[in-house]
Amino acid sequence: MTVPAAFNAFRIHNDAAGYRGGIETVSIDELAPGEVVIKTAYSSINFKDALAGTGEGKILRSFPLVGGIDAAGHVVASSDAKFKEGDAVLVTGCGLSETRDGGYSEYARLQAKWTIPLPAGLSLRESMILGTAGFTAALALFRLLENRQAPELGPLAVTGATGGVGSLALDIFSRAGFEVHAISGKPEQADYLKSIGASQVLGRDALATARPMESARFGGGLDNVGGPMLASLLAQTAPYGNVASAGLAASHDLGTTVMPFIIRGVSLLGIASAGTARAIRDEIWQRLASDWKPAHLDRICTREVPLSELPQAFPAMLAGGSLGRTLVVI
Numbered sequence: 001m002t003v004p005a006a007f008n009a010f011r012i013h014n015d016a017a018g019y020r021g022g023i024e025t026v027s028i029d030e031l032a033p034g035e036v037v038i039k040t041a042y043s044s045i046n047f048k049d050a051l052a053g054t055g056e057g058k059i060l061r062s063f064p065l066v067g068g069i070d071a072a073g074h075v076v077a078s079s080d081a082k083f084k085e086g087d088a089v090l091v092t093g094c095g096l097s098e099t100r101d102g103g104y105s106e107y108a109r110l111q112a113k114w115t116i117p118l119p120a121g122l123s124l125r126e127s128m129i130l131g132t133a134g135f136t137a138a139l140a141l142f143r144l145l146e147n148r149q150a151p152e153l154g155p156l157a158v159t160g161a162t163g164g165v166g167s168l169a170l171d172i173f174s175r176a177g178f179e180v181h182a183i184s185g186k187p188e189q190a191d192y193l194k195s196i197g198a199s200q201v202l203g204r205d206a207l208a209t210a211r212p213m214e215s216a217r218f219g220g221g222l223d224n225v226g227g228p229m230l231a232s233l234l235a236q237t238a239p240y241g242n243v244a245s246a247g248l249a250a251s252h253d254l255g256t257t258v259m260p261f262i263i264r265g266v267s268l269l270g271i272a273s274a275g276t277a278r279a280i281r282d283e284i285w286q287r288l289a290s291d292w293k294p295a296h297l298d299r300i301c302t303r304e305v306p307l308s309e310l311p312q313a314f315p316a317m318l319a320g321g322s323l324g325r326t327l328v329v330i
């Protein structure tokens with residue numbers, strides 16, 4: 001298979017004409033170097049993509065770059081012997097749409113060291129319904145379990161529950177045997193949240209407490225929003241429970257005291273999906289394709305968009321309007 005001389009990509013610029021992103025034609029030689037060229041089948045929209053696509057967050061470190069932190073497709077050509085034409089592969093994070101051209105492109109050029117062979121048990125489509133969001137939820141579970149989180153400690157709270165990371169965490173954590181409580185600002189989505197794994201749906205006011213320690217209500221959890229809700233989750237976590245911090249949909253601040261740590265032995269675990277080491281990355285994708293594979297991927301994929309609809313999708317996400325995952329069909 002050959003790569004056409006010109007193809008479509010959603011490229012982001014920041015120059016004298018201002019910050020802007022849109023579809024344009026590019027050639028393969030304009031993309032950041034890499035050993036593996038793929039014909040992209042799917043990407044997805046993550047919060048970070050919305051920040052990058054609109055300029056609301058400083059995500060790109062050089063310009064112009066093709067957007068999209070996720071990509072999955074078939075190998076067209078590879079100078080690395082580990083990959084051959086026709087192989088199904090995926091990449092999430094690893095500099096895509098930060099320092100390298102990303103997945104919002106009909107063809108993408110990837111670094112072999114970060115390219116994951118599609119694990120048996122997942123289709124390319126499923127791999128991008130998961131994408132960075134699913135990888136992040138699974139990485140959180142991986143870290144919680146490493147630090148001895150157990151169902152006996154109590155339910156896991158998931159904040160930003162209707163979002164991509166939140167929805168996939170409800171499904172993955174409940175499959176792994178935990179009782180999961182969804183914390184959401186969208187009470188009208190309670191049926192959706194229960195249908196994908198939540199045993200209870202609580203309003204954001206469940207995490208509106210301001211004291212450094214409250215009675216322990218949760219065994220731990222995954223926080224996607226930051227700010228006072230994360231502080232409140234720490235204050236309501238049981239002795240030796242763990243809280244994974246993944247997001248800042250509400251705030252990047254964290255005002256708390258050392259009390260949950262030194263009185264209850266609570267741990268705050270950092271989740272940084274983009275820079276996860278290759279060995280852990282491989283292990284997590286194997287789990288996502290087998291015992292941690294969410295049971296409700298089709299329900300969680302609430303929307304499919306072509307490249308041309310990306311600009312309309314970003315603002316609603318930044319305004320907190322997400323529901324599940326948006327798949328980008330290339």
Ligand SMILES: NC(=O)c1ccc[n+]([C@@H]2O[C@H](COP(=O)([O-])OP(=O)(O)OC[C@H]3O[C@@H](n4cnc5c(N)ncnc54)[C@H](OP(=O)(O)O)[C@@H]3O)[C@@H](O)[C@H]2O)c1
Pocket residue numbers: 045046047048132133136159160161162163164165166183184185186204224225245246247248249250271272273274317318319320321322323324
């Ligand atoms: N650390 C990592 O490696 C990593 C990886 C992926 C994502 N993230 C971060 O995780 C967060 C979620 O990402 P995503 O892709 O899942 O985004 P998303 O699909 O847009 O979900 C975000 C959810 O957060 C909640 N939310 C939004 N604004 C809020 C506010 N002001 N206060 C409280 N809750 C609010 C909403 O859920 P409800 O309406 O249900 O409350 C929303 O659906 C983002 O901050 C993202 O940057 C981090």
